[in-house]
Structure formats: structure tokens, C-alpha cells
Amino acid sequence: MEKVPPYVFAHVSKLIAEKKAQGVDVINLGIGSPDLPTPAHIVEVLKQAADDPTNHGYPSYVGMPSLREAVAAWYKRRFEVDLDPETEVVPLIGSKEGIAHLALAMVGPGDIALIPDPGYPTYHMGTVLADAESYPMPLLAENEFLPDLDAIPANVLERARVMWLNYPNNPTGAVAPISFFEKVVDFASRHNIIIAHDNPYADVTFDGYRAPSLLQVPGAKEVAVELNSLSKTYNMAGWRVGMAVGNPEVIAGLVRVKSNVDTGIFNPIQIAASAALQGDQRWIKERNAIYQRRRDVILDGLAAAGIKAHKPKAALYVWAETPEGWKSNDFAMHVLDHAGVWLTPGTAYGEAGEGYVRLSLCAPEERLREAMERLQAIDF
Ligand SMILES: Cc1ncc(COP(=O)(O)O)c(C=O)c1O
Incomplete structure (x- = not known):
């Protein structure tokens, strides 16, 4: 403790x-908890699904097929990214849960997780819970709050298993150009590191800016997973629903940990999450x-x-x-x-x-x- x-x-x-x-x-x-309500059409789907007793039992460990398909279809529509809903998508009880469990799946004693500094605290705490070490990558104003990959020492890279990234970024509000993601994917392939990109703010954007997915980079799925969430995009922070997508081996590792720790998401929430992803986005x-x-x-x-x-x-x-x-x-x-x-x-x-x-x-x-x-x- x-x-x-x-x-x-x-x-x-x-x-x-x-x-x-x-x-x-x-x-x-x-606090970064959306104060605006979840749209009524999503709440309505939850209410109806909650009335159905067949939704009251334990949910599946890997999420409802309908939600996994809705996530894959959303990634295709939103980012032009192809995902296999069976092997490359798993619903999460929010991105925070996914971060902590992914850390357990990917690192252990002797391993290093490269984490953004400043960064969402769970990247570091997940690493600590997994008995591994964090190596902070400073996000500095003079580098537009992007990490300087060339500044990571060779002896750190030897033990690094995962690099956490998060753009649009909490707390700096910085965004990353796709050229940075291309550099990251190349870096990860050369150093045998998994990229875990946390992307819960992709649809909270201003001045006409449109945020990319790291998985848009060709070959990204070889080395990367992306975590996403309905918390901010759909004003659903209290519902606790998100998703991890991308590299199938990493997703399988995450499912292995999750299935031993949690028992998934209440089905009506999954059904409403599908409705959110598939419904009106205007x-x-x-x-x-x-x-x-x-x-x-x-x-x-x-x-x-x-x-x-x-x-x-x-x-x-x-x-x-x-x-x-x-x-x-x-x-x-x-x-x-x-x-x-x-x-x-x-x-x-x-x-x-x-x-x-x-x-x-x-x-x-x-x-x-x-x-x-x-x-x-x-x-x-
Ligand atoms: C960067 C980042 N990742 C993850 C989360 C957690 O999101 P969720 O509600 O999906 O667990 C937050 C919440 O503030 C966040 O800022």
C-alpha cells in the first residue's frame, strides 16, 4: 500500500x-467531468434495455457482439480505420479501467513504461500496480507538448515495453499532427515497443479542428492499441463505458487480465453505447x-x-x-x-x-x- x-x-x-x-x-x-447531459435518445435506449429482464444477468467478458461491431463501424466512419470486431475490439468500463488493466497485461518487474509528463495519472499508477517502472517523457511548451523521442536514453529503451500517449492531451490541451503519430509508429517498430494511445478527447474539438486516430497510420496496428471512451464524446462519464482497439495480441492480453478481474459492463449500458455510436452525431x-x-x-x-x-x-x-x-x-x-x-x-x-x-x-x-x-x- x-x-x-x-x-x-x-x-x-x-x-x-x-x-x-x-x-x-x-x-x-x-474536474473534467462533462456537466452537459447525455442526449435523450441515448438515455431512452438505456431505459428500454433496462426493462428487459434478459439483460439482467452477467454480461459477456468480451462485450456484446453488437457493441464490438458498433465500435468497429464507428472507427471506420470516424477515422477510416478497419477493425475486426472479434479480435481487435474490447469494450471497457471506461478508459481508466482499460489503462490500469493494460498496464498489468503489458509490463511487470524490470520493465519500463514510457509515460507523458504531465499526463493522466493512471498511466503511472497502472505501471506501479504492475510492479514496473515509469520513465517520464517531458511534454514541454517549446516542443508543442509532444515528447522528444530522441531524448529517451538507450538503456531506458532496452527495457521499455510500452509508450503511453494521449492526444488531444489532458492536461495541456495540445494536439498531435498525424506526422508525429507516423514518427511514433516507426519508433515503436524499431525499438519493439507497444504504443498505447489514449484518445478520449478525439471528438471534443474547437475551431474546426478534427483529431486523428493513431491507428490511421499505415502499419500502426502492428505496434499499437488505442483506448477510447464515451465519457467525453457523448457526455457519458458516469456510465463507465469505453473501448480498446487495435493490435489483436495486446487486446487478447487485456481481455485475459480483465476476464480475471471484472465481469464486463451492464448490457443495457452496452446497448445504449451502441446507440450513441450509431446514432445522430450532429x-x-x-x-x-x-x-x-x-x-x-x-x-x-x-x-x-x-x-x-x-x-x-x-x-x-x-x-x-x-x-x-x-x-x-x-x-x-x-x-x-x-x-x-x-x-x-x-x-x-x-x-x-x-x-x-x-x-x-x-x-x-x-x-x-x-x-x-x-x-x-x-x-x-
Ligand atoms: C486522458 C484521459 N484518459 C482517460 C480518462 C478516463 O476516462 P474514462 O471516463 O473513459 O475512464 C480521462 C478522464 O479524465 C482522461 O483525461
């Missing part, structure tokens, strides 16, 4: 609850326009407060620089104490997050405006 600390954000809820108990109207810009554009307006409120508000930020083309976050002389954690605590606004310290995502805070777009525009006004009113 010493090696496994509580989930990095577990203490934050307590901190915010304490402030609220003191009467502070806290504006929480820490509302996503309107939803993204809402996030884009929120992004702009934050960017304008931060600029007025004298805080520099990177303008994201995708994902649910603004990655902002702490003011001169401020450490991430101290600044986040200062803003909470004086403005009643919670921003996530960049260091929650790794050492290279020092000097940054992350602001989530998952709050209504009025609350974001108020948060920015409060920020502009305090000294730092």
Missing part, C-alpha cells in the same frame, strides 16, 4: 467540502461550440488577470502558466483561499507540470465568468 497512494484527486473533494462548510461558494474548475458540433465559448471566456479572463495560457484546439482544459515566482500548488491554494476558485496544480500530472495550473471547461459560462472576475480581483 505504501507504493500506492490514494488517487491524486481524492483529497481535493475533501478540501473543497471543507471550504463549502465554511460558507465559501467554491467554483470548482478542477449535436456534438453544437456541444463543442458551447465548450469553445467557455474556453474563450477563460482565455480572455486569464489574459485580463495577467495570466498566460495556451489556447487549446481540443479536450476540456486550459493549461495556464502560474504567475512569475509561483509554484503550481501554492498558486492553486492561494486562488482557492482568496477567490474560492479551485484550479488543479499542474504537478498533479507530473513534475513537468510545475509552473502550470489546469482549468476545466466543465462549468457553465456564468460560473466561468464569475471565476475569472474573482481571479482578476485578487493579488498574486
Whole structure:
């Protein structure tokens, strides 16, 4: 247990609850949980499926064939990627579950996982749970928040089994051009490394940007899997449903671990997930326009407060620089104490997050405006 600390954000809820108990109207810009509802047509399918008693038993370990087919068809439509629904697709209880179990399937003692720093915490914690080591790849502003593959030492590469990547990126909001993915696939083939690309923000994009899948690169399936999720794309974070797709051996390894640990996803959720993937997608554009307006409120508000930020083309976050002389954690605590606004310290995502805070777009525009006004009113 010493090696496994509580989930990095577990203490934050307590901190915010304490402030609220003191009467502070806290504006929480820490969480990336979509606040907009799941579209009614998806909820309706869930309700009907939940009424059917044949859906009440244990689900299949490998997911319903109809969902695996819906995922394959969605990848074809959305990315022009061909997948075999039987061997190259497995539904997940959210991408987070897939990350942790994939780590168990791919690395063990003596192995190294290359992880983005800053990065979603589960890449590192999954590695720790598998008794392997993480090697952080710094994502720096001067490299457009892409890792410098040439900077990974040879002795690390010898033991590296997997490289975790995530574009559109949490927490930086950076996106990766397909040319970077091509470089990554070539690198992975040369060094015998599996790429695990986590792509849950592919359809939360702004300014007309369209995010690719890493599997679009010819030959990518030889060396890569991609994790995806309905949490952000379809405002379904609480439903816990996602998918891993790509290299069949890696998918088989993941299924092996999963089948020994979990027992799949409630069938009505799988049926509703299929409906989400196959149904009307036009509302996503309107939803993204809402996030884009929120992004702009934050960017304008931060600029007025004298805080520099990177303008994201995708994902649910603004990655902002702490003011001169401020450490991430101290600044986040200062803003909470004086403005009643919670921003996530960049260091929650790794050492290279020092000097940054992350602001989530998952709050209504009025609350974001108020948060920015409060920020502009305090000294730092
Ligand atoms: C990069 C990244 N991967 C995975 C997840 C988890 O997604 P899910 O809800 O599918 O477990 C998140 C959630 O914030 C995320 O930011």
C-alpha cells in the first residue's frame, strides 16, 4: 500500500467540502467531468434495455457482439480505420479501467513504461500496480507538448515495453499532427515497443479542428492499441463505458487480465453505447461550440488577470502558466483561499507540470465568468 497512494484527486473533494462548510461558494474548475447531459435518445435506449429482464444477468467478458461491431463501424466512419470486431475490439468500463488493466497485461518487474509528463495519472499508477517502472517523457511548451523521442536514453529503451500517449492531451490541451503519430509508429517498430494511445478527447474539438486516430497510420496496428471512451464524446462519464482497439495480441492480453478481474459492463449500458455510436452525431458540433465559448471566456479572463495560457484546439482544459515566482500548488491554494476558485496544480500530472495550473471547461459560462472576475480581483 505504501507504493500506492490514494488517487491524486481524492483529497481535493475533501478540501473543497471543507471550504463549502465554511460558507465559501467554491467554483470548482478542477474536474473534467462533462456537466452537459447525455442526449435523450441515448438515455431512452438505456431505459428500454433496462426493462428487459434478459439483460439482467452477467454480461459477456468480451462485450456484446453488437457493441464490438458498433465500435468497429464507428472507427471506420470516424477515422477510416478497419477493425475486426472479434479480435481487435474490447469494450471497457471506461478508459481508466482499460489503462490500469493494460498496464498489468503489458509490463511487470524490470520493465519500463514510457509515460507523458504531465499526463493522466493512471498511466503511472497502472505501471506501479504492475510492479514496473515509469520513465517520464517531458511534454514541454517549446516542443508543442509532444515528447522528444530522441531524448529517451538507450538503456531506458532496452527495457521499455510500452509508450503511453494521449492526444488531444489532458492536461495541456495540445494536439498531435498525424506526422508525429507516423514518427511514433516507426519508433515503436524499431525499438519493439507497444504504443498505447489514449484518445478520449478525439471528438471534443474547437475551431474546426478534427483529431486523428493513431491507428490511421499505415502499419500502426502492428505496434499499437488505442483506448477510447464515451465519457467525453457523448457526455457519458458516469456510465463507465469505453473501448480498446487495435493490435489483436495486446487486446487478447487485456481481455485475459480483465476476464480475471471484472465481469464486463451492464448490457443495457452496452446497448445504449451502441446507440450513441450509431446514432445522430450532429449535436456534438453544437456541444463543442458551447465548450469553445467557455474556453474563450477563460482565455480572455486569464489574459485580463495577467495570466498566460495556451489556447487549446481540443479536450476540456486550459493549461495556464502560474504567475512569475509561483509554484503550481501554492498558486492553486492561494486562488482557492482568496477567490474560492479551485484550479488543479499542474504537478498533479507530473513534475513537468510545475509552473502550470489546469482549468476545466466543465462549468457553465456564468460560473466561468464569475471565476475569472474573482481571479482578476485578487493579488498574486
Ligand atoms: C486522458 C484521459 N484518459 C482517460 C480518462 C478516463 O476516462 P474514462 O471516463 O473513459 O475512464 C480521462 C478522464 O479524465 C482522461 O483525461
